[in-house]
Amino acid sequence: MDKIKKNLLILNQQIESIKASNRTVIVAVSKKQDSSKIIEAIKSGQTIFGENYVQEALEKQEILKKYNLEWHFIGPIQSNKCKAIAENFSWVQTVDRLKTAIRINDAREGMEPINVCLQINISSEDSKGGVMLEAAEDLFKEVSKLKNLNIRGLMAIPSNTSNAHVLKKEFQLLKNAYDEFKKTYPSIDTLSMGMSNDYLEAIQQGANMIRVGSNIFGERK
Numbered sequence: 001m002d003k004i005k006k007n008l009l010i011l012n013q014q015i016e017s018i019k020a021s022n023r024t025v026i027v028a029v030s031k032k033q034d035s036s037k038i039i040e041a042i043k044s045g046q047t048i049f050g051e052n053y054v055q056e057a058l059e060k061q062e063i064l065k066k067y068n069l070e071w072h073f074i075g076p077i078q079s080n081k082c083k084a085i086a087e088n089f090s091w092v093q094t095v096d097r098l099k100t101a102i103r104i105n106d107a108r109e110g111m112e113p114i115n116v117c118l119q120i121n122i123s124s125e126d127s128k129g130g131v132m133l134e135a136a137e138d139l140f141k142e143v144s145k146l147k148n149l150n151i152r153g154l155m156a157i158p159s160n161t162s163n164a165h166v167l168k169k170e171f172q173l174l175k176n177a178y179d180e181f182k183k184t185y186p187s188i189d190t191l192s193m194g195m196s197n198d199y200l201e202a203i204q205q206g207a208n209m210i211r212v213g214s215n216i217f218g219e220r221k
Ligand SMILES: *Cc1c(COP(=O)(O)O)cnc(C)c1O
Pocket: 029, 031, 052, 074, 075, 157, 195, 196, 197, 211, 212, 213, 214, 215
């Protein structure tokens, strides 16, 4: 069996075994991976892919346009890329400022709403991006008013650590925030956290969307 197929099989089985009741969506993070590898994943049933760089993503989307795929933008958002993101992705998980939300909303006019997660900074490392938790409520409120955006939930990247205790704390922080938002906005349904090194912990702490790259595709170029 080829490697990507096997990796996806194992991942799906693991998810099945820890959380039989609740669906966990796998976003296969294909940044810096060749289209040929994405095709292998598609042949194994994967249809949801995440990309961080707009130009690279557009090139792959062109190559793969005969497949019916769902593309998630998960990288930092530059203002001059808002239009391309709005026009070419069905999800954007890294909205952390009202200004970018408005730009994406404007560029999405006339299309069905784009699905949005607010990226929350749970690690308090500046480099990570994301709105601080204290400011998230205001941002959420403003973003939820934009009619071409369909706000689906929260996303975060935890600290770059293998310290299980720290990771657990950060995931719990995001889960608590998600539960709070869900009281006011009951239609939200997405808690996106967990990557190759920590997806099991993330699911245990309530993630229902994980973003896994190297564990599926191997090392990036
Ligand atoms: C690259 C990336 C991932 C995937 O990382 P892996 O460790 O390869 O699983 C997930 N989420 C975001 C936001 C990323 O930038």
